[in-house]
Amino acid sequence: MALASGMVVANSYYAQPVVGTIAESLHASTQSVGLVVTASQIGYAVGLALLVPLGDLLERRRLLVTLLTGTTVCLIGMALSPNWQMLGVAALMVGVSSVVGQVLVPLAATLARADERGRVIGNVMTGLLLGILLSRVVAGLVAQVAGWRAVFWLAAGLMVATAVMLRRELPVVPPSTQLPYRALLRSVLRLVADEPVLRRRMTYGALTYVSFGVFWTSVGFLLAGPDYRWSDASIGLFTLVGVAGALAAKFAGALADRGYARIQTGAFVAITALSFGLLAIGRHHVIALGVGVALLDLGIQGTHISNQSLFYRLRPDARSRLNTAYMTTYFAAGSLGSALSAVTYVGYGWAGVCVLGAVFPTVGTLLWIIETLRERRPG
Template sequence: MNTISNVISDSNSLPVSGPRVVALALACGLAVATLYYNQPLLPAMAAGVGSGPSAQGAITMLTQIGYALGLLLFGPLGDRLDRRRLVACLIPANIAGLVLSATASSLAWLLAASMLVGVTGVTAQIIIPAISSLVAPAKRGHTVGCLMSGLFAGTLLARTLSGYVGEHAGWRTMFALAAVIDVLLFVVVWLCLPANRPSSDMPYSELMVSLGLLFVREPLLREACLAGFLLFGALNVLWGSLALMLQRPPYSWGSDLTGLFGFVGLAGMLASTKIGRLADHWGARNVVSIAAILVILSFSLIAASGYCLALLVLGAIGLDLGSRANLIANQTRLYGLQPEVRGCLNTVFMISYYVGGAIGSIGGATVGGQYGWIGLGVVGGTCGTLALVAGHLVRLSEPVPVSRDRSHG
């Protein structure tokens, strides 16, 4: 039986130039945007298929559950197949999901289309480990940070674009436009993502089993999964409910103004490469702890944002920055853990990450609808507190070996 370490050397890796990284950062942004077009549009989407506010959380939840499922199904294949050909198959399927969303006539159809968009929207999580394997360890954090800047730009611009288009042309038009944007994504990936030889020769079934083995054997992976689950869940407590909350008094905003809220992520996007360098030089675990503290402080502001828009803006900025720091720091240390199975490591981490996001989305929509901003503050702040406490307990119970302190500690 093959083992996780039974690998094939990737002897035909291509140099990763600055322009190639920039182009692939753009691809990451375009790919991940499909997950976030719906967030400012949730009230209009639910109303458009004859459903009430309860459907809003379900749309976001199923998109992210689909994304986690896509990572489980396709993430491990990044270690076994040519990644460029893999994403060339996924993107057309993603286009189909967007077209189905644009033409959905019932809630069931819309939910099914949302899940398909999520399942096939994993291109960015195939690109990132592919490129991280081609750079020197000392530059890995910086390169991952550059790719994540593109990914974060995609989340930011997706919300802003969809909010504007949805308000002035309708949410169905936005999903049709998204399908056209996906065609551009296909071209960029095909031209810029290097073809690669597989880094693993395990059968697919054994590769799937290896995901569980990695989780059992690697305490750093378990630690990263828990932090990702809690802190991305906290982010989605806000974003899963934001359109609903801003639609109500005292704000009474439409989707165009809600979409502008995506710009709160600009500071975090610009800080992404610096976060990557900080993880390289100071230790990823310390960065994750700071991220948890930022989340806690941010939700203390969000809890009072029903009385002051400035508090909501400041809280959202801090929350976004904390979530970005958590993701970049955890991915940086995981990519240096077992280079030959980066795709599998990334898959396990991102599954936990997006399952947390899905639970946060439905939880935020439910709590926000019943208990308002204070309820969101309590739930999100609790997630941040649990992440901080859990990280401290792991630090005490599972000390990192000296050889990994710099990268992971």
């Protein structure tokens, strides 16, 4: 499940390290191609809102294979796109159908014992984040050797292999609800209204993941630009430094099982904010940039696992819908970050991107402090 989550979520991120190459190939501006990345994340948010709730309504193995078939077709469309507009449309549809990981995570939480749920979620989420990070390595290397279109042909082939793997390995899990589809979607909004813990966790998740979109949308422009002049392969390999943060954050799940999810949230959100100080220095110093990336991914992934370990406990019969509410906000924030980043980089350069990225988790840290003080107040 961790492997499948990583391979599928990678589809929304293959374009990030090769935006410069795609822009040159399609005779488009870097800002236009940057919006292709945004389109993929917007599509992902749409898929989260409309498709992930089906995990409570339908048999999940069949649902997953259907989604992967659609993803394969859309990736082929990206590989064949003649201009950036068509590439953007195909990327949007890839994002919509690439929500397999968000069906698998609540399924993993359902199959796990209560005393190991945090670790299981951490394992699957680590696979998902590694897929995001390694997608950039694969994209950079493949684009260097065979061109950017080969990246999406390869991705389509991986989706076929993933569909076969899940069809063979996953158990059949009966649906947990018989609600009609429209009532199912309305129940997501009801969960948000009824569960304050879910609302708080949605806020912390959004305020960290928006910074993820801010950083990763523009770092390719920085590394390909006059300050570094790196190749596609070098840019892709650079993203490996984020793996350290992803692996370190895996232990957030184990700590959450021991009851530390709420207190460690503040530390992870603060780490996300502080990482942008190093990332700003990284405009001219690659070591600072690398350490900043590791801390950024540690903070975001640690916050995310802490959030999920708390809100999955709320309604065991509605875990897909809880995940829908949380992840729709999460990836909508990432889309916002990507869009703001592309515009900010054009107008204010790398320094503007780093200031923008730091603002959101700083607000999140202040909210956590306020929440903690209120809970400790007598009466």
